[in-house]
Amino acid sequence: ECPLCLLPQPPEAFPSLGCCSHRSCRGCLQQYLRLAVTESRVPVACPHCPAAIQPHDVHRLLPEPALRDKYEEFLLRRLLVADPGTRWCPAPDCSYAVLAHGCAECPRLTCGREGCGTEFCYHCRQPWHPEGPCAPPTPSLATPSAQPEEPAHGEATPDRAEAEDIKVCPRCSAFIMKINDGSCNRMNCTVCGCLFCWLCLQEISDVHFLSPSGCTFWGKRPWSRTRRILWQLGMVLGAPMVISLAAGVAVPVITIGIPIYMGRKVLAASRRSSLSGCQQCLSVTSSVLLSLFVSPIITALTVGVGVPLVLTYVYGTVVLSLCR
Structure with missing residues (x-):
């Protein structure tokens, strides 16, 4: 049975992947790869785990040549974007990349795509300007200077809403839209x-x-400085009481809850099996007794490790942030 479509399939319908041991039917994998490549989610992760599907598996499973070419293009772009020496041609409708390692002293670059030949600057990545220094970067849609002022009635204008919905990636400067x-x-x-x-x-x-x-x-804006300071002061002052209350609740819950949980699980499993009544009673009793010995150890480890970690965070990180 395929874990994605939940339909029974013959064994030959489950292709193997080189990245992991998970199996899905060929139809589900092909549809999954089509969606991932179309949405530029490259490298493509396994539908069951974070392992990246190897390129030869993608080529083997994708039947459309156009999608395979797009997959290769996205892989190449991902590799080039991660390279600090790569510069992209600023000409419209040109996505040519120039590998410009060691060009800081001679910043004049030329696009090598046939029919383009645009000259641009290595530093500011704008069209070549031989007369003067690099111009300051144009304010992006996400910068406050590019946003209009709030109207009198407090509602955001369409331009302001668009500026808040579109920002640039801090690494590659690609525009990203989010509602x-x-x-x-x-x-x-x-x-x-x-x-x-x-x-x-x-x-x-x-x-x-x-x-x-x-x-x-979650939220539309970061907390203000006043709200952040009040929250941190509340954490510093209220941490002992909250930690004591949480530990006081966790100790009996873990100590009593684990034996009850294990007893119910063993009882349900024994009822599904062919054990007799005495055997069921013996298995449930032994599991509960064993849990009674193990649960205090788990409780001590949870409280003994969790409480110092929380105290270190509150009286270390939070206090240092307040001092700054």
């Missing part, structure tokens, strides 16, 4: 794979939204 409705602010650029925050436009890690930066996982 500014307060949804997830953890963005992943499909061109260069950069993971960044939609609010502060900085490359981030997975713990960025746990830091006292003011950026929230």
Whole structure:
């Protein structure tokens, strides 16, 4: 049975992948690859795990030559965008890349695409300007200077809404559109794979939204400085009470909950088997007794590790942020 379409299939309908051991039917894999390449999600991850499907598997499964060519183009663009020496031709309708390593002292570059030949600057990536220094970068749609002022009644104008919906990737400067409705602010650029925050436009890690930066996982804007300071003060002052309350609730819940959970699981499994009543009672009793010995250890580890980590974060990271 295919785990994607849930239809029974013969064994030969499940092609193997070189990246992992997961299996799906050929039709589901082909449709998945079509969608991924069309949406420029390259490299394509396995539909069951984060492992990237190898290029030869993509070529083997994709029947359309146009999609295979597009896949190769996206792979090449992803590689070139990650190269700091690559410069893209600024001419309209030209996506030619110039590998300009060591051209900082001689910044005049020429597009090598046939029929283009545009000359542009290595530093500012704008058309070549022999008369003077590089012009300052044009304000993007995401910069405050490019946004109009708020109207008197407090509603955003269409230009302001468009500026908030379109921002640039901090690594490759590709334009990215997102509906500014307060949804997830953890963005992943499909061109260069950069993971960044939609609010502060900085490359981030997975713990960025746990830091006292003011950026929230959901929301339209970062917290103000006053709100951030009040929240941090509340964390510092209320941490002992909250941690004590959480530990006081977690200790009995874990200590009593694990034996109850294990007893119910073993009882349900024994009822489905062919065990007699005495055997079922013995298996449930032994699992509960074993859980009673194990649950205090799990409780001690949870509290003993979790409480110091939370205290270190509150009285380390948060206090340092307040001092700054």
